[in-house]
Amino acid sequence: xxxxxxxxxxxxxxxxxxxxxxxxxxxxxxxxxxxxxxxxxxxxxxxxxxxxxxxxxxxxxxxxxxxxxxxxxxxxxxxxxxxxxxxxxxxxxxxxxxxxxxxxxxxxxxxxxxxxxxxxxxxxxxxxxxxxxxxxxxxxxxxxxxxxxxxxxxxxxxxxxxxxxxxxxxxxxxxxxxxxxxxxxxxxxxxxxxxxxxxxxxxxxxxxxxxxxxxxxxxxxxxxxxxxxxxxxxxxxxxxxxxxxxxxxxxxxxxxxxxxxxxxxxxxxxxxxxxxxxxxxxxxxxxxxxxxxxxxxxxxxxxxxxxxxxxxxxxxxxxxxxxxxxxxxxxxxxxxxxxxxxxxxxxxxxxxxxxxxxxxxxxxxxxxxxxxxxxxxxxxxxxxxxxxxxxxxxxxxxxxxxxxxxxxxxxxxxxxxxxxxxx
Amino acid sequence: xxxxxxxxxxxxxxxxxxxxxxxxxxxxxxxxxxxxxxxxxxxxxxxxxxxxxxxxxxxxxxxxxxxxxxxxxxxxxxxxxxxxxxxxxxxxxxxxxxxxxxxxxxxxxxxxxxxxxxxxxxxxxxxxxxxxxxxxxxxxxxxxxxxxxxxxxxxxxxxxxxxxxxxxxxxxxxxxxxxxxxxxxxxxxxxxxxxxxxxxxxxxxxxxxxxxxxxxxxxxxxxxxxxxxxxxxxxxxxxxxxxxxxxxxxxxxxxxxxxxxxxxxxxxxxxxxxxxxxxxxxxxxxxxxxxxxxxxxxxxxxxxxxxxxxxxxxxxxxxxxxxxxxxxxxxxxxxxxxxxxxxxxxxxxxxxxxxxxxxxxxxxxxxxxxxxxxxxxxxxxxxxxxxxxxxxxxxxxxxxxxxxxxxxxxxxxxxxxxxxxxx
Numbered sequence: 001x002x003x004x005x006x007x008x009x010x011x012x013x014x015x016x017x018x019x020x021x022x023x024x025x026x027x028x029x030x031x032x033x034x035x036x037x038x039x040x041x042x043x044x045x046x047x048x049x050x051x052x053x054x055x056x057x058x059x060x061x062x063x064x065x066x067x068x069x070x071x072x073x074x075x076x077x078x079x080x081x082x083x084x085x086x087x088x089x090x091x092x093x094x095x096x097x098x099x100x101x102x103x104x105x106x107x108x109x110x111x112x113x114x115x116x117x118x119x120x121x122x123x124x125x126x127x128x129x130x131x132x133x134x135x136x137x138x139x140x141x142x143x144x145x146x147x148x149x150x151x152x153x154x155x156x157x158x159x160x161x162x163x164x165x166x167x168x169x170x171x172x173x174x175x176x177x178x179x180x181x182x183x184x185x186x187x188x189x190x191x192x193x194x195x196x197x198x199x200x201x202x203x204x205x206x207x208x209x210x211x212x213x214x215x216x217x218x219x220x221x222x223x224x225x226x227x228x229x230x231x232x233x234x235x236x237x238x239x240x241x242x243x244x245x246x247x248x249x250x251x252x253x254x255x256x257x258x259x260x261x262x263x264x265x266x267x268x269x270x271x272x273x274x275x276x277x278x279x280x281x282x283x284x285x286x287x288x289x290x291x292x293x294x295x296x297x298x299x300x301x302x303x304x305x306x307x308x309x310x311x312x313x314x315x316x317x318x319x320x321x322x323x324x325x326x327x328x329x330x331x332x333x334x335x336x337x338x339x340x341x342x343x344x345x346x347x348x349x350x351x352x353x354x355x356x357x358x359x360x361x362x363x364x365x366x367x368x369x370x371x372x373x374x375x376x377x378x379x380x381x382x383x384x385x386x387x388x389x390x391x392x393x394x395x396x397x398x399x400x401x402x403x404x405x406x407x408x409x410x411x412x413x414x415x416x417x418x419x420x421x422x423x
Numbered sequence: 424x425x426x427x428x429x430x431x432x433x434x435x436x437x438x439x440x441x442x443x444x445x446x447x448x449x450x451x452x453x454x455x456x457x458x459x460x461x462x463x464x465x466x467x468x469x470x471x472x473x474x475x476x477x478x479x480x481x482x483x484x485x486x487x488x489x490x491x492x493x494x495x496x497x498x499x500x501x502x503x504x505x506x507x508x509x510x511x512x513x514x515x516x517x518x519x520x521x522x523x524x525x526x527x528x529x530x531x532x533x534x535x536x537x538x539x540x541x542x543x544x545x546x547x548x549x550x551x552x553x554x555x556x557x558x559x560x561x562x563x564x565x566x567x568x569x570x571x572x573x574x575x576x577x578x579x580x581x582x583x584x585x586x587x588x589x590x591x592x593x594x595x596x597x598x599x600x601x602x603x604x605x606x607x608x609x610x611x612x613x614x615x616x617x618x619x620x621x622x623x624x625x626x627x628x629x630x631x632x633x634x635x636x637x638x639x640x641x642x643x644x645x646x647x648x649x650x651x652x653x654x655x656x657x658x659x660x661x662x663x664x665x666x667x668x669x670x671x672x673x674x675x676x677x678x679x680x681x682x683x684x685x686x687x688x689x690x691x692x693x694x695x696x697x698x699x700x701x702x703x704x705x706x707x708x709x710x711x712x713x714x715x716x717x718x719x720x721x722x723x724x725x726x727x728x729x730x731x732x733x734x735x736x737x738x739x740x741x742x743x744x745x746x747x748x749x750x751x752x753x754x755x756x757x758x759x760x761x762x763x764x765x766x767x768x769x770x771x772x773x774x775x776x777x778x779x780x781x782x783x784x785x786x787x788x789x790x791x792x793x794x795x796x797x798x799x800x801x802x803x804x805x806x807x808x809x810x811x812x813x814x815x816x817x818x819x820x821x822x823x824x825x826x827x828x829x830x831x832x833x834x835x836x837x838x839x840x841x842x843x844x845x846x
Contacts (some may be wrong), residue, residue: 044492051478069467291685
């Protein structure tokens, strides 16, 4: 029975039951974490072959014959440029393979635009009222980067197909709008993949600012959970087709393919953008960690290796997602107090609780030992106008704890909803 | 006999001999490189134990019990904070251990100062006529970073004890002077170590700009070539003693301890400076490559391990330096046309040829297949006012080629000097 169809007495009865359920959690002294998109350690075990992939016996030379134990090679190893080119749909000559963090690549790109402008444009620092488009709910660390650099964060609503392109097209008429954050596949946290129409409209943007860039963070490019995954149009090809190749900067990494934090990140873009990025890198570094790149090149030799690895990851992650989704169905469907995404890939479930309840749910979970991503985090400035969205990351808890984690979460949602209805 | 005591006829005779010697090099089709401070691959072999130091059997946890195969840990592993603290003379809590490049740490620090100011100061970007002190001859990549960020590069002469402190003390009265580049031990390229007096005067600076910082790049902190190395005063302790703890930022890396480009870099500073740096890093990255840090922590457990490793490096590098220095003595002492440093550590010999000859020597070497660091590179804007200094890096050529490399270099110096005397 839906909560909003219940009498006050029924609600009070239900609340007593839920409260009792909830209070039992205290005795369990739980320590659960569904806060960040961290793979579990059983996922890390899948990359064991990486550990000793490069040594005296296997040799230190890459396909070009470069001994990787020395300085040099600004844009990374050929093999990985090819692999990331294939993942991002861009020729390998237009790929830069960097260090361990794609967030770092994005941050550095914005920092470069701040002090040196984009491809000959004015430094963004000199643009007093600079703005950045933030499809929300979205990724808190994206928003954080542009907040750090003093941008006004402009919320763009998310639709079922991706960012609301009517809003985007309207906003880019403003020349102080310099870019947009996108997680186009299995978006963080909605888990949705941009529709072909959205991708095409994005590629065809004609922003007033010639230095406007789409930051296309394809973090979950190959991260299907099920046999039949979503498919995403090649954004670079669409930009080229629209006569707009310089519009986009594409990012990805192996963080959730091999080891989070010890993987390899890459950026791909048009020749003009790549040459702009390399100009800064020439001063910034003598080159990336080529040995770690070589490790990756040896265990991820081609897209077949990548797909096989992602199937192994999916086999570990799918049961966790299924478990959380089943518990949501079990506890939250009947009361009609929440809706949530059912992603076919990526790392998150986006949960919408009754307006005004997200922060309370977060607190109820925290009090019994379960960390969730801070409510509000999925919106610019950490402020969800409805206080309704929670980003659920089922990936990290061990599979034997995930049922408990899901149970705690759903009980907390019912608790908060009932509390609100009775207040 | 000194060239400047020779008659024209004697000079012509000598030139004919030298020219013949030089021209024979063409037939050898040489491919020699004394351009960059790159260790040889036999040095890389010394870090073979790094390759498989972290795997399933040895385990992925560090001393704190953190499994390093996941995100997190902004300032690096405890073990390495302790090690770099010991190398740089700073408590481990005031150390940030980063990625593979100390140059990158320095670049990012200046970038942060550009857009966000230093510790609450005004962004350097807003300082229209910003200046940076560049002791010269010095490290071209240091100069490059500040040139990239639009600083006027101010040349400070080097003395036998380090930068000319009279000049430095005068320059820091100018509030648009924001910092100074220092390689205090086995300086690049002079190979000299700052005297105690220079270190103390540097620590006691009272710059007009409160956001002035000494960029103390202690790249060769433990890089002795001989049993008896130079010793450098602890700069941070001296800054504290002078009531000036926020003056300095100390950098180093394992690039020439383990693998160049695949090592670990660190920055150490006062609590205020460290907290300023971390504020940026919170937005920039989710953390460094902890697995590579763990590899390093396992083979460099303490200063004894570091010293033992550096002795092994020295055993390979010393003969190369000795060979080049002996050839300089043999060919260049009598003619009295050059002077050069005799460093007790580091990676370079600084060679001074007759004014106006450095570029010609570089070209003569290049023409027969030997790459030197571009003449002028050791000065701001790549312009040596005397065209006299060459940075010689004996570390990279295999020991069996080093004698030939030294011979070519010295013949080229004599060639250029004679050509000039005869012109």
